[in-house]
Amino acid sequence: MTERRDRIAQGRHLLARMALGFVAGALTVLTFPPFSILALVPVAYSALFVILAKVSVGHALLIGWAFGLGQFGFGISWISESFYVEADRFGALAIPAVAGLSAGLAIFPAIAASLFAAVSRRKVLTGVIACLLLATSWTLAEWLRGHILTGLPWNLAGYAVVDYAALRQPAAWVGSYGLSFLIIFVSALPGAAFIAVGKQRGAIFLGALACLAVIWGAGALRFQTEVPPPPGIDLRLVQGNVPQKEKWAPENREATLARYLEMSSRPGNVDVLLWPETAFPGFLDEDAEARARIADALPEGTALLTGVPDRVSTEDGTFYFNTVQALDDTAKILDGYAKHHLVPFGEYVPLRGWLPIERLTQGMGDFTPGPGPRTLALPVAPLVGVAICYEIIFPGHVVDDLFRPDWIFNATNDAWFGTSIGPEQHLASARMRAVEEGLPIVRAANTGISAIIDASGEVLARLDTGETGILDAGLPAARPPTPYGRLGDWALLALIASSWALALIGEKAVRRGPGSRCHA
Template identity: 75%
Template sequence: MKPEILNRIALLHRLLSRMTLGFVAGALTVLTFPPFSLLLLVPVAYSALFVGLRDLSFGRAFLVGWAFGLGQFGFGISWIAESFYVEGERFGAMAIPAVAGLSAGLAIFPAIAAALFAEIARRGALGNLLACLLFATFWTVAEWLRGHVLTGFPWILASYALVDYAALRQPAAWVGSYGLSFLTVFVAALPVAAVMASGRQRLTISLMALAGIATMWAVGTLRLQSDTEQPPGVELRIVQGNVPQEEKWAPENREATFARYLELSTQPGDFDVLLWPETAFPGFLDEDTEARARIAAALPDGRVLLTGVPDRVPSEDGTRYFNTVQAFDETGEILTGYAKHHLVPFGEYVPFRGWLPIERLTAGLGDFTPGLGPRTLALPGVPLVAVAICYEIIFPGHVVDDLFRPEWIFNATNDAWFGTSIGPEQHLASARMRAVEEGLPVIRAANTGISAVIDASGEIVARLDTGETGIIDASLPSARPPTLYASFGDWMLLALILASWSWAMAPMRRLTTAA
């Protein structure tokens, strides 16, 4: 063979080897997230990508980063396929292509981060420390973009590897989940950077990795030990009906579903607020006088029900449908409500409906209309509450109305779509991070999935697991004072990145000044 052909074969083999390494490393990240939370795999996965990108061209680095993302999302969001089999005859054939296509699309974000990192690292004479900082910066920017572009999908962020570690998740109260991702990836890349370094720099970077972990742990521990406000003295009852998704909307099952929720709600015990999950009532409750009368009979005097229900409103353009949480008092009268504003593409509406001949995966008469945004509800005898319906809880900084801060967050959800997969555990992880970021307890009511009481530090106080039918009776945990992230949002991420680069570049500026 000609030398040029041999060189091309060698280059192709090298690229395929790096892409394979990237795919495996990406797949390993799934084991760092709940329910696995294998923390030691965090430096293994991100260090493998960091090393695999060195000395690559922009295009080749893009492919390696894309392979990493394909491994991460291909395994990390494989649970989405479960939703297609709820109505398997209609949608089952789409399950694998849909997950593969979504994974390939989401993989573009780490691919762009990898390509930019490799290009700048190759062109510039960066030391190992600055290379780690550059790697973490581009990774975090890619995650932030993934959480905002085309409605956003901030699922399995790098920081969620720390959710099950009480002290390590607390820095999110200052810098949010994206900022914690930056710290996680930066510290994760330092060990391999130390191995690649030599002499005194190797020791410096090694000590820096240890110092980073120790600082995050110490800061988190201090927050956990800080004083909290007194609990508000409100008793909650969460009902998890555990109705199979394929049965929920069948007309013949409507009465049995409603009766199940009423029976669970009236079990012995005292409560101030009764919480039902997303679309717990399979119909338009505000229009059903008989159903509201039965709810009134089940509610003790002075008590309030918050329940997920579909809603419809006539308009000039026809009937508009909303996915809502509505509040009812002991007379069965509606007090107030909230309409979900961050809808699930193809689940609650079809984007570009005029062009795409695709049906919604969920039952219903038409696409849902988005609500106006985060809202704080004021209810009699109940602390101010924010509502996030299902998918909305995954969006950092977009759950609470900044003008009227609540004292707790109610997350009404339905993870029955995803069976016993890892999806509900990942969803719960997002809710726990929102609690830390906002300094507010999060109370989850799931049809099935995981119902839980989460305190303001992200600790699970009580839970009902997937597939369980029952109730949780618990006191509402206390809120913490507004966190820095709650006050300034993702500006804290920008401040963290700028401060980190200023700190890292300081020695170079001193050398320039001395010269």
């Protein structure tokens, strides 16, 4: 009877911790854009730290999973909007798909929590060292989430500071995963202070404030470095705001092209014209008449970068690509880039022979991935890298390592997600890539958010979701190559290794202090 009561009490205790974990995970959504409530970052992760204190590995796994379910269940709920674009075909799948994806992504916080519990119980780690362990475990899990099964590094913990100029700058040295490491470490310290006793409590809390000040100060120093002058290139972004339901209807094709041509032809100085992902609803290289009409709308010496579908026929069949193509004022296609990181179930169906599932986007067949990041050379502008839509969310995978561009063009189509928080979160990823690479990013979106982002991640100008219009602005300057741009995630490993070394040296010094000798 006593054992049964103990099991019931343990079960209730676990359920209570899982419920608190779920709430803490849900709070993280408010730390990301468009909310960016910085004060909730230590609340959420300190709560997780306290909840995981002195629990078994199995219980930690469940608590971490509950945290992830709250984080992703609310954080990516906007994905359901895409299923209602063609509600008659996919509407019934919206809730099951988001729930299943959230439950799957929650496995990664579960991995972090169980790893933290396994090591901390074995080594009896507390205080600063325990916070360091949680940050390391969390960062490892985030990195795995960004790479396993094509990866989905959405809403990384470090993105909580994207709206805070100085705090986001350390990503230039250690990337977004490294920024997550720093944010989790600092945010868990108040939790460690809450658990600590005596003078340790105040010391840990002051340590958290000191670490935050160091991160802010290091970021602020980046703004003191000299930035080269802008290259003097005039850009025009066109946000056609064509509803996704209407975009591919054959009867709307002419109206869509006419809309983009009219907006592109408005008075103003333009060197490079930028249209969003698949702005042209057809195969541009096969349509001489459309190319001629576009060329007529381009001032002399101007080039257009536009998203278009493409297809190549071979003996093995026809292959479809999601591309950005460059067109000059003579109707000649100058160059192009094919998207290499495709969206599962959106642009192709994994294991198509086994899964009887249709993809969400219309078309005659699955898209084929391109060879990888590529820099385009245009006669009218500095070297440009291209990232199409979803590709911009992957740290360290948007720039050609052999030929560094001077700016990045992010052609995207967030029309699938309506007026949800999804486009704001997507924009946050683009801003972090700008910081990591030290490159301005120019983002053209069909229904918003189109934006000019400088090399420090600051949004200089934007067209919001649902707006129809043009955005004329000068191309910002590129900064020199960043440490993260040169080293990639090796910089993350260096950060974690050096953090552990300093912490362990400090702990050893404390143990050898006067108090320890008296004890002996």
